[in-house]
Amino acid sequence: MKQLRNAALIAGLCLLHSTLPVNAQTPPPPDPTEDRLMLSAGFLSAHPDLRFRLHGLEEFKAGRHEDAFKFFQRASFYADKPSQGMVAEMLWNGQGVAKDPALAYAWMDLAAERGYVGFLGLRERYWSALSEADRERAIREGEALYAKYGDAAAQPRLATVLRRERRKITGSRTGFAGNVQIYVPGPGGFEQIDGSKFFDERYWDPKQYQAWHDSIWTKPRIGRVSVGDVEQLPEAAPSSRIPVARPEVDAAEPQTPERDESGLGTQKDD
Incomplete structure (x- = not known):
């Protein structure tokens, strides 16, 4: 039962629209993955962390756990902490992959790297259940994982993609999107997205993009997910037990398995 509660908790955490920051003065910006036009305009092609996480969730909910595991690993390659938490939980429960509590702990330690409360709690629960050998x-093994998937290695990868894809979309505009209108084909003809919405700096500037994630995940409130009794962390949660590795x-x-990545919109200037 506890394993099922853990899986439900992580599945809930991985849905942005299921979370809100606690005690926040202002809500985070809208979740672009909930906007059909944003997705149709190719937003996810420039955000591999979100794209592969969503593919992983689709496969997980469909019961195709082996494929889900691969997608979560690929999202993790681009610094996606919720996906790293899903990899950990699937290793812990043996879903789509051989059960491996030691490796699951290392992945959950990665997910908790930025101090996100939900992942810190699961990390400590894992640690208390491990044998000394594990x-x-x-x-x-966590040292090698950090070298490949830790923020020091993964965030520069994501930043490179964000900058490259923004330049590719805006072309000679050198990133300025004030007059750009994006037109997305639909059943009733073309629909329009204002460039100021699509190119909101919070989704494209690497530092602001991480801050947006932090506003959601640092102290999430999970809705409509049964997870049993809440476990309180110590006031000062332990830092990572895994040594720093060269990124x-x-x-x-x-x-990952092949997926249809079509849906890029066309753009026009006003």
Whole structure:
């Protein structure tokens, strides 16, 4: 039962629209993955962290856990902490992959790297359940995981994609989108998205993009997910037990099943 509650918690965490920041003065900007026009205009092609996480969730909900695991790993390659949490939970429960508590801990430690409360709690729950031998292996194998998937390696990859895809979309405008209108084909003809919405800096500037994620995940409130009793963390949660590793920014990207990535819109100037 506890394993099922863990899976439900992580599945809920991975849905942006199921979370809101606690005690926030202002809500975060709208979730672009809930906007049909934004997705049709190719927003996800420039945000591989969100794209592969959503593919993973689709496969997970359909019961295709092996494919889901691969998609979550690929999203993790681009610094997506919720996907790293899903990889950990699937390893912990043996969903789509052989059960491996030690490796699951290392992945949950990655997910908790930025101090997101939900992942810190699961990380400590994992640690308390590990044998001494598994703890030693978790720390040993976690160093290699951090080298490939930790923020020091993964965030520069994501930043490169964000900047490259924005330049590709805006072309000679050098990133300025004030007069850009994006036209998306639909059943009733073309629909229009204002460039100021599509190119909101919070979705394209690497630092602001992380801040947007932080506003959602640092202290999430989960809705409509049964997770049993809430476990309180100590006032000062332990830091990572895994040694700092040299980041492998140029590491090979994980492979995933082929998916239809069509849906790019066309653009016109006013």
